[in-house]
Amino acid sequence: MSVKEELLKRLSDGVVNMEEDDVAEAAQEYLEAGYPAFDGIMKGLIDGMNRAGQLYEEEEYFVTDVLLCSDAMYAGLDVLRPCLPDEEDKAKRKGVIGVVEGDTHDIGKNLVKIMMETAGFDMIDLGRDVPLQKFVDTAREEGAELICMSTLMTTTMGGMETVIHLLEENGLRDKVKVMIGGGPISQRYADKIGADGYSQNAVEAVKLAKRLLDIA
Amino acid sequence: MKGYGKISCKKGNLLSVLLKEGIYVENPCSGTGICGKCKVRILAGECSPVTETERRLLKPEEIRAGIRLSCMTEIDGDIEYETLQRERRARVLTRGYMPEFERDVFQGGYGVVIDIGTTTVVMALIELASGEERGAVSMINAQKYFGLDVLTRITYEYEHPETGMRRLQEAVVQSVNAMMREVCREAGCERAGIRQITVAANCTMMHMLLGVDARSIGRSPYNPAFLEAKSIPAGEIGIEAGKDTMLYCLPQVSAYIGADIVAGAYVCELQRTKGNILFIDIGTNGEIVLACGGRLLCCSCAAGPALEGMNISSGMRAEEGAVEDVRITEQGIELTTIDDKEPAGICGSGILAVVKELLRTGIVKKTGVFIKKEKLAETDYRCPMIRLNGSKREFLLHEDPPLVVTQGDVRQVQLAKGALLSGFTVLLEKAGITTNDLDKVMIAGQFGAHLPADSLTGTGILPEDVKEKLVYVGNSSKTGAYMALMSKAVRHEMEELADKMEYVELAETDNYERIFTESMIFPEF
Numbered sequence: 001m002s003v004k005e006e007l008l009k010r011l012s013d014g015v016v017n018m019e020e021d022d023v024a025e026a027a028q029e030y031l032e033a034g035y036p037a038f039d040g041i042m043k044g045l046i047d048g049m050n051r052a053g054q055l056y057e058e059e060e061y062f063v064t065d066v067l068l069c070s071d072a073m074y075a076g077l078d079v080l081r082p083c084l085p086d087e088e089d090k091a092k093r094k095g096v097i098g099v100v101e102g103d104t105h106d107i108g109k110n111l112v113k114i115m116m117e118t119a120g121f122d123m124i125d126l127g128r129d130v131p132l133q134k135f136v137d138t139a140r141e142e143g144a145e146l147i148c149m150s151t152l153m154t155t156t157m158g159g160m161e162t163v164i165h166l167l168e169e170n171g172l173r174d175k176v177k178v179m180i181g182g183g184p185i186s187q188r189y190a191d192k193i194g195a196d197g198y199s200q201n202a203v204e205a206v207k208l209a210k211r212l213l214d215i216a
Numbered sequence: 217m218k219g220y221g222k223i224s225c226k227k228g229n230l231l232s233v234l235l236k237e238g239i240y241v242e243n244p245c246s247g248t249g250i251c252g253k254c255k256v257r258i259l260a261g262e263c264s265p266v267t268e269t270e271r272r273l274l275k276p277e278e279i280r281a282g283i284r285l286s287c288m289t290e291i292d293g294d295i296e297y298e299t300l301q302r303e304r305r306a307r308v309l310t311r312g313y314m315p316e317f318e319r320d321v322f323q324g325g326y327g328v329v330i331d332i333g334t335t336t337v338v339m340a341l342i343e344l345a346s347g348e349e350r351g352a353v354s355m356i357n358a359q360k361y362f363g364l365d366v367l368t369r370i371t372y373e374y375e376h377p378e379t380g381m382r383r384l385q386e387a388v389v390q391s392v393n394a395m396m397r398e399v400c401r402e403a404g405c406e407r408a409g410i411r412q413i414t415v416a417a418n419c420t421m422m423h424m425l426l427g428v429d430a431r432s433i434g435r436s437p438y439n440p441a442f443l444e445a446k447s448i449p450a451g452e453i454g455i456e457a458g459k460d461t462m463l464y465c466l467p468q469v470s471a472y473i474g475a476d477i478v479a480g481a482y483v484c485e486l487q488r489t490k491g492n493i494l495f496i497d498i499g500t501n502g503e504i505v506l507a508c509g510g511r512l513l514c515c516s517c518a519a520g521p522a523l524e525g526m527n528i529s530s531g532m533r534a535e536e537g538a539v540e541d542v543r544i545t546e547q548g549i550e551l552t553t554i555d556d557k558e559p560a561g562i563c564g565s566g567i568l569a570v571v572k573e574l575l576r577t578g579i580v581k582k583t584g585v586f587i588k589k590e591k592l593a594e595t596d597y598r599c600p601m602i603r604l605n606g607s608k609r610e611f612l613l614h615e616d617p618p619l620v621v622t623q624g625d626v627r628q629v630q631l632a633k634g635a636l637l638s639g640f641t642v643l644l645e646k647a648g649i650t651t652n653d654l655d656k657v658m659i660a661g662q663f664g665a666h667l668p669a670d671s672l673t674g675t676g677i678l679p680e681d682v683k684e685k686l687v688y689v690g691n692s693s694k695t696g697a698y699m700a701l702m703s704k705a706v707r708h709e710m711e712e713l714a715d716k717m718e719y720v721e722l723a724e725t726d727n728y729e730r731i732f733t734e735s736m737i738f739p740e741f
Contacts, residue, residue, distance in 0.1 A: 059623045062630065152518075153435075154246065154371040155434030184245065187249070187268075187269065
């Protein structure tokens, strides 16, 4: 294994094993050895995060584990990203994500955001307790193709339907795909309110987003 | 009993039709196809085809036996069905610890104390002259038809803005009236002889009892319509007692720290302690109050229903036949069930006991994942206990009837544990103390009373070093209502206490996600 391959493996394993400090250190060594930041991100950090996602899907990892993996990934990104050439990013597909108005539970949403970013989406995170109109306005201003909404509470899930109506009223419904998720949400509910898709967890959300946007 | 019946309906959803007919089918997720509990067997008649959701949530043999999830089944015409849940005798805790206090109510006649829980309503009839309990009764909250948890019931108010509030109020008031008839019969007294009623309840139940709009409790910023103590003529809300019977509702602190918790904190004398005392009421919502250096900090943790045996694949409430304790040894698995009946499912204390044992024996690792079967020697005693369901590992607790604990079940417990421990950690951090500084940890509530210290610390809901500091105080909500019945000074002190309690919103605490994540790690043995 070459030195570069060894460092990439260390980055990837570091993410899978949730070793935040070692990932930051390995990223530094990787740069000092003169290797391109882009490969370090894609073949090291993102590779590790994808493996973590795989483990999550196999029920080997849980929310907690994936969040800790992502801490390690972001620690590496903080080191590598400043050294990326400028031209990247423009090809990224954009999505808006947030927890609907009235709800402040955002751990699930954060997890979806992490996995979407790992998969190469540019996610605009509106946070939690997001006013419904803001989803629509942001999607329009940013030219986003996706709106991802979540909620943990039955009392606030109705907001998702409102967002879909607002998209229609603003003439944006055919430009934006709507994905929903969260504790009380189900496929049936997605069908009922006319959302484009429902996903049960963060890994499925990525697959769903790719399917909805015809990304191979 | 299992129920057989026949219904007919022109085009409708089976669950809605059954509920409308007053036939109770358990539906914790309110018919959204998530929980898989609303099983009904179709004996005859035409139904919509089996859905994907049902294939996921039901076992193939169940589908072959004609079992459907009623929420996913559409009917059109006559149907013969069998409901599969048996009404079981539930175990309800009505007593507990009470400090000494000076009574200042001396009158004839009777008083009634009520603790309205989301699941269970508990009532006692008190002879005012002696202060003695003359009758006690508990009943499932009749609001269960509107959903099992507070949010679902609040959602009902959102969905039925015209009638929701009134129907929820009628349901609970009817429960109260029926129970009052019962206790009066038991004591051989007239309802007209009741002078005073005192009520402790969570904030949502209190709103619904008084017929006050509870909708704002269900949405951020979670502002209830009222928090203060109330004293009103009982007849005003339809309670059938004496002509001048007054109803006193204990004060509340916030949407998720209700009068039941104020009562509990008062009973545990948090308002006058010089030491550091932590009070915790464990349930679907775990409420924690910490008395420290003259301050009273409190928070509420969304633990979810796993600890009450819900959202667990073989879960059930603490009723007869529920597995409540488990021991795993090299010789096999020993189960204890409520009333020593044939095991029918696993209740909250049972699921915690199982998880504690799985951790102790290394079958589940501290990250919450099952050990890989191939990592065990074939002769290992644990090997036959782990079963593969496709690629997923599960723990075989009992062969026939089959009871398993899945990876998903362990995760549900882990979420609950993470929520509770994170609340505990945040309050201690805010107060600037460590676990060592705690003098006592008071465990309150119906559910907590059945949790041995081993389970609480063995699953890491609470840290190992508080084990020797645990004190079980029982139904402190009802005890608080009793004290308020017998003393006006107590009512006054409770109102002061409620004012003093500082509510901490966990979700808005700095670094909460990190604390929650760390709180999810199980202890290592």
